[in-house]
Amino acid sequence: MLAGTLADATNLRPKRMAGASKGITAHQIGWMRMFHARTETYRAAQASVTDAHARHPHALLWGNGPTASSDGQFFRASDRAAGRGDINLHYGSEPGTKFYSHLSDQYGYFSILPISPTESEAA
16 A cells, blocks of 8 residues: 555656565556545545644644644646746746645644646746
C-alpha cells in the first residue's frame, strides 16, 4: 500500500517503484492502485493521519487545533511542460500548477486542493 501511494505521490510508474523497493513487484503495486487507490480512500487516509496528528501530545505544543490558515501555493512542473507557451502574469512562463492548502495551528495539513487559474492568469 505504501509503495503504491508513494508511486502516485512521486509520479513513478509501478515498474520503476518496484525497482526501487525491496520485496515488492510491479504487479502488486498495480493491483493496489487498481483496487484501493481511489479519491475516497485517499481522503479517508488523509483524515486518519490528520486525526492521529491532532491527538499526538507533541502537536499540543503548537496549539490545540481550532485555528487554521489557508494559502495558495504554486508548484513548478518539469521542463517538458515549458513548450506549451502559457504565460502567467505572476509566475511568468514557468510551467506548473496551484494548490490551495489548509494548515491547522498544530502544523498539520488537513486539506490540499488543486485550484483553477484566475481569469487574469488564464488570459
